[in-house]
Amino acid sequence: MDEQDLIYDWNEIDYEIKRDESRHPHELWFDDETLRDGLQSPSARNPTIEQKIELVDFMESLGIQKVDLGLPGAGPFHIGHIDAMLSHMGENEYALRPGCAVRTVVSDIEPLVDLQAKHERQIQASAFLGTSPIRQYAEGWTMEKILS
Numbered sequence: 001m002d003e004q005d006l007i008y009d010w011n012e013i014d015y016e017i018k019r020d021e022s023r024h025p026h027e028l029w030f031d032d033e034t035l036r037d038g039l040q041s042p043s044a045r046n047p048t049i050e051q052k053i054e055l056v057d058f059m060e061s062l063g064i065q066k067v068d069l070g071l072p073g074a075g076p077f078h079i080g081h082i083d084a085m086l087s088h089m090g091e092n093e094y095a096l097r098p099g100c101a102v103r104t105v106v107s108d109i110e111p112l113v114d115l116q117a118k119h120e121r122q123i124q125a126s127a128f129l130g131t132s133p134i135r136q137y138a139e140g141w142t143m144e145k146i147l148s
Helices: 049-062 076-091 106-119 133-139 143-147
Strands: 066-068 097-103 124-128
Touching (some): 076 097
């Protein structure tokens, strides 16, 4: 594997995006990843639930359309924070749409289904395979092994 294949440059766009306006009424759609992907930096600290709720308030007031609230499959601590943010959003009737990251494993998807049932609302599942090119290289995984 070539070293350059391990890094994807998100600043390069070499394709055309076709948008179905009936499904996406906004000219721009903002999906804020601060509360999930933003916390993965080694130098980031996990905010308190009060700070996370304050960030959700700011997102709502800024007109952000969707927020990724976290990774419920990461355990009870994360589920508790996601639950509290969903309660706050529901109590305040926020237009901000909730989402969560999930790996394509039952232990990640079950807590999301439980949260949807508890809060009686849709939560977008941003599902992914935990198999970046860097991880594949480090683990010595082939695509055949991943798919099996």
